Amino acid sequence: MFLTDQLLLNFQRCHRQAFLEAYGDPNARGQVNDFLLKLGQDKQRFQQEVLSDRTVVQPNYPHHDWEAGAVATLDLMRQGTSVIRSGVLLSPKTEQFTLMTTPDLLIRRPGVSALGDWLYVPVDIKLSKRPKLEYQILSAYHAEVLSVVQGTSSEMAWLYLREKGWYSVDLPKVMPQMDELLTRLLDLLAHQVEPEVFIARNRCSMCVWFDHCYAIAQSQNHLSLLPGVTPSRYPVLQAHRLDTAAALAQSDPIQLHTKTGLGREVSSKLVSQAQAFVDDRPVFLTGSLGFCEINPLPTAPIELYFDIEAEPSLNLVYLHGVLLVDRQRKQEQFYPFLAKQPEEESQAWLELVNLFQRYPDAPIFHFCSYEVQTVARLAKLHGAPDRFFESVLPRFFDLHDWVTRTVSLPIESYTLKLIARWVGFEWRNSAANGAQAICWYSEWLETGNTEFLEDIVLYNEDDCRATYQVKDWLAQFLQEQLELNLSPLACGF
Numbered sequence: 001m002f003l004t005d006q007l008l009l010n011f012q013r014c015h016r017q018a019f020l021e022a023y024g025d026p027n028a029r030g031q032v033n034d035f036l037l038k039l040g041q042d043k044q045r046f047q048q049e050v051l052s053d054r055t056v057v058q059p060n061y062p063h064h065d066w067e068a069g070a071v072a073t074l075d076l077m078r079q080g081t082s083v084i085r086s087g088v089l090l091s092p093k094t095e096q097f098t099l100m101t102t103p104d105l106l107i108r109r110p111g112v113s114a115l116g117d118w119l120y121v122p123v124d125i126k127l128s129k130r131p132k133l134e135y136q137i138l139s140a141y142h143a144e145v146l147s148v149v150q151g152t153s154s155e156m157a158w159l160y161l162r163e164k165g166w167y168s169v170d171l172p173k174v175m176p177q178m179d180e181l182l183t184r185l186l187d188l189l190a191h192q193v194e195p196e197v198f199i200a201r202n203r204c205s206m207c208v209w210f211d212h213c214y215a216i217a218q219s220q221n222h223l224s225l226l227p228g229v230t231p232s233r234y235p236v237l238q239a240h241r242l243d244t245a246a247a248l249a250q251s252d253p254i255q256l257h258t259k260t261g262l263g264r265e266v267s268s269k270l271v272s273q274a275q276a277f278v279d280d281r282p283v284f285l286t287g288s289l290g291f292c293e294i295n296p297l298p299t300a301p302i303e304l305y306f307d308i309e310a311e312p313s314l315n316l317v318y319l320h321g322v323l324l325v326d327r328q329r330k331q332e333q334f335y336p337f338l339a340k341q342p343e344e345e346s347q348a349w350l351e352l353v354n355l356f357q358r359y360p361d362a363p364i365f366h367f368c369s370y371e372v373q374t375v376a377r378l379a380k381l382h383g384a385p386d387r388f389f390e391s392v393l394p395r396f397f398d399l400h401d402w403v404t405r406t407v408s409l410p411i412e413s414y415t416l417k418l419i420a421r422w423v424g425f426e427w428r429n430s431a432a433n434g435a436q437a438i439c440w441y442s443e444w445l446e447t448g449n450t451e452f453l454e455d456i457v458l459y460n461e462d463d464c465r466a467t468y469q470v471k472d473w474l475a476q477f478l479q480e481q482l483e484l485n486l487s488p489l490a491c492g493f
C-alpha cells in the first residue's frame, strides 16, 4: 500500500479520515463541495503565476501509475533537470507499505548525492498566508523520502506562501514531529482499527466523509454532537462515565468541576447544554456566567440587521447587506450595497456609512464578531466621517455573543443557520451558505452571469432576516426570564 503525503495530511487533521481514505467504503465518500473545488482551482492558478517565468519539466507517465511516475522522475533527476514539477518519489518502508510523496517542485542545488554533483530540495507552493505546521510536516515528509531516492539526506525544504513568499522549513525541528506522526499512521494502517467517530464542526463540515460520520454519530447519540464537548474534554468525560447527554444532564456542575478538573464555567455550560438536549428546550444560563442581572436586548423604533459577504482570496468585502426594520410603521426594507467589481469596494462601503448615519439611533444587530472587525478595518482603509467609531461601533450588538452567554439551545452548533432554523426560520435557497457565496462571486467575475449575484444577494438578505428572527426570539425569551423574577440568590454557583 502507498502511504501518501495526502494521507499524512489527512491524519494530521483527523485520524479517522486517514483510516477511511485507506479502508473506507468509496460509496460512502461524498462529493468534494464547490468551495473545496474552488480552493483547488485557486491553488492551480497561484502555482501558474509563481511558475510563469520559470522553465519547469514534468515527468511523463500514465495517469495514476505511480511506479512509472517515480521512474520518470528519477530519470529527470539523473539528467540534472533544474526544476521538476509534480515529481513522484517512492521509498519502500515495510513489506506492506511504501512511502510516496509528490512535492510541487524539486529544485536542483549544488551538492553531492547519488545522482552526481547535485541534489534536490522539495518545494511546496501554498495559497496559505502562513506556514502552517501541517504543511511544514509535509515538507519534512518530502525531505525524508527524497533523501532515500537521491542517497543523501535533504537538509533543506521550502514552502512558497501567498504573501510571505519563500519560507525555509526548520527540518531539524519538524522532522521528529513528522517521524512520530508517521509511526502512528503506520500503526493505524497496519492494525486497521477504525478510530471512533467524533464530530468537530470546524474540521468535519468540509470533509467528504461528513455525511457518513454524521449518520454514525447520530445513530450512537454521540456526545461530540453536544456543543462544548471538544476532542480534549471528551476523554475526561469518558473517564468519569459521563459519555452520554443523559448522564451529563443529571450531573451537578460543581461536582463535575471538582471531579474532572474542567473549569467551573465549562462544567456549568456542559450540564445546561446536556439538559437542553435531553429535555429539548432552551435552558437559561444563570450565575456561573455572571448573568444574575438579566439585561433585555434593546428594542428601538428603527433597527438595522447587518451581514457582510467577503472573498478572502481577493481580500475583498463585496457586499454589505442591511435589513432596516421600522417597528412603528411595521415596514421592512433590505439594502444590498454591492461591489460588482473588486475596485468598487470603497463605493459600497461609503453607501453603508451613509445608511448608518441616516439612522443615528438605530441599534445594529449582527452575528459574530466579523462584522464589527470588518467595519473598523474598512473605516481605516476607505475613510469614515468624524466620530464614526464613537457613534457607530457602540451600536453594534453581536447576537452570537448574546445567545451563547444567556441560553443553551437543543442544537448541535451555535451557527446562525442552526439557531435560526431552531427558532423557525428557513432560507429560501437551502443550498446557500457562506462558502457557496464565495464560489458564486468568483463565478460572477468569471462569467458575468448576474444570476450568481442575485443568488448572493438573496442569501445575504436571508442571513439578515434570520438574524432579525433570532433577535426577536431571544429578546422575548430574556423578557420571560425577567418576568419569572429569578432571584439573584438563584444565580449563585
Ligand code: SF4
Pocket: 013, 014, 015, 016, 017, 020, 197, 198, 199, 200, 203, 204, 207, 208, 209, 210, 211, 213, 214
Ligand atoms: S467527518 Fe469528521 S470525523 Fe469523519 S472523517 Fe471527516 S473529519 Fe474525521
